[in-house]
Amino acid sequence: MEKNIFKNSSKPKSRFGISSIFFGIFVALFLAVVANSFMTENNPNAPVKSGPVELSFSDVLRRAGEIQTMTIRGDVATGKLNDGTEYRAVVTYSPEMLEKFAGGGTAVSIDSSKGWVDYLGIWVPIIMGVLFIWWLFRGMRGGAGGLGRALVGQNPTKVITGKPKTTFKDVAGIDSEKQELAEVVDFLRDKSKFAAVGARVPRGILLSGEPGTGKTLLARAIAGEANVPFFATSGSDFSGIIVGLGVAKIKDIFEMAKRNAPCLLFIDEIDAIGQRRSQTSFNDQDREQTLNQLLIEMDGFSNETGIIVIGATNRPDMLDPALLRPGRFDRQVHIDLPDMAGRKEILELHAKKIKMHSDVNLEKLARGTTGLSGADLENLLNEAALHAVRSGRKLVTDEDIEEARDKSLMGPRKIRKMRAEDIKLTAYHEAGHAFVSTTFAGITDPIHKATIIPRGRALGMVQHLPIDDKVSMSLAEVRANLVIDLAGRAAEQVFFGADKITTGAESDIAMATQLARRSITTAGLSDKIGLVAVNQVQTFGTRTPLEAASEKTAEAVDAEIKAWIDVAYADAIKILTRNRATVEKLARELLARETLTGDEIMEIVSGKKAAAKAVKKVAKPKKARVAKK
16 A cells, blocks of 8 residues: 655654753742742741831931841841830941941841752752753764754654655656656666666756756656655755754755665755855855765765765756766756647646546647646646636536636736727727738647737737647748737727827737847847847846947847838738728627637638628627617
8 A cells, every 4th residue: 555654754852851951940940039039028037926017227227226136137137126026127237337236235146147049049040051051062962963953953854654656657748857767766676787787877866947847746756666765855954044054964864864775865946055156255154064065975985875866956057066967966857848748748637636528628728838837737727627616617618728728828817997998999909919810820820819808917918829839930930920919009000090009019019029139139030130149048038238249230230120120010000901891890809709719710801601690699789788778
């Protein structure tokens, strides 16, 4: 029977022993102070059954001749008057005062004896100090980590005992990556056949890729396939406020792994401790010492440990070169975002957990989710299931899938009170995009739908579904996409006039400019600029200034980008002007129905009878409302 049990990697130790001692001493001291106060108020030398007379210090000085005896203990004076009355007073005595009372016939005595309460007040602080110093030295016997564990608790590392439930069957869309790691599973199952050939299995595997691509899931699957213990931790677990704590934790987790070898040690977000070491900065010495300890443990004097370390990070460029060299992380596996076939596999895997209608087309959904990771796809199906529940359905339908897809890509639907002229302008804007898309149907991706329902910051949108995954774009496709991007602004100008154009084309202009700039400066698609990369793109989309280019070249690039945009905009104007009636028909249909599918758009553009029927169906309710009036 399979088990998936999480438990602490080491036996829990009592953290309440020393704390209980200190707490007990504190309570005893508090009670002693209370008892001392109570006993002082009820000093056997002062009170009698009838109770002593309370005198002030001034009364004592004024009645010095009437005092027969005086015993001073601390700042409290007790004794008897000449008439036998007992008294009690708080005094501030001095040698001169004592001489005055002694000269008047008063028998004065000083009580300097100490009771058990006084000794308790002296020895308790000493005992507490000795215990605290002993506690510190006891924690330091194992290095800084001993004290660190005493202060912040045990190592948070968790272990999966038995066979994890996750296997390669639960990982979809990354078949090539699974093949890379299959020999690691074989090594953990049978080490002897590798030793017979003299082969050395990688000691470390670095998994990198976009967030949500399945790095952690793949690591669990390796442990599940090999049926070995799986130690999981994260890079942030090795950092703390105490210097040396990270080093101690590194030692602890590798010691635990060695006791359970062969095993897998998974460190998620390893860039938290594996960042490149600086030659000039001394502000983060503790992190660098933690990294040094990790380097030693991964490839130190003892190499045959039977531990395979799997690291995961979204930022492999930040890691120290010493960590990436062979002997530590021998193999680096980059997990890309899934392609269309991978997305379909992921959707089919997660769809098994959801009750879906038989008409749902997961292949179509995979085509329309380019750029989404496995986690995004799982969340998309969950959003579809939630929408089905909100709509009162027991099965997830295409409508739920479409709503979840639009929500994931564009944001939730916005309920806005828009002016009638704004809605009309949005309809013509999207109709311009849709019609020009049909014009270039043989070059660009086919249109999926057009809608004027606001989502996120967009008042409307036109979506395209790729037929397959593309790795590049031709010059003709780039030119066509530029015309499509600018067709919305062109429609505003054609149907409303140049003085009625709006800011709604902001994102369209940005997309067109970025596409033109990349094509000219990095892809070499411009004859004027040539095959020169004058604007390199660095990691994470950051763009450097024009590298190795003069100001004249920069001006030429800007001029060429503007020329491409101007030509595309002029083409869009021409196409919409020549087909004004068809575009108006599309806009009216969008105003009536808010959303048009790709097939409906093609029917309207081609002028088929099906489109006419659709228009009549929309027109009938209007006549009915007029008749009622």
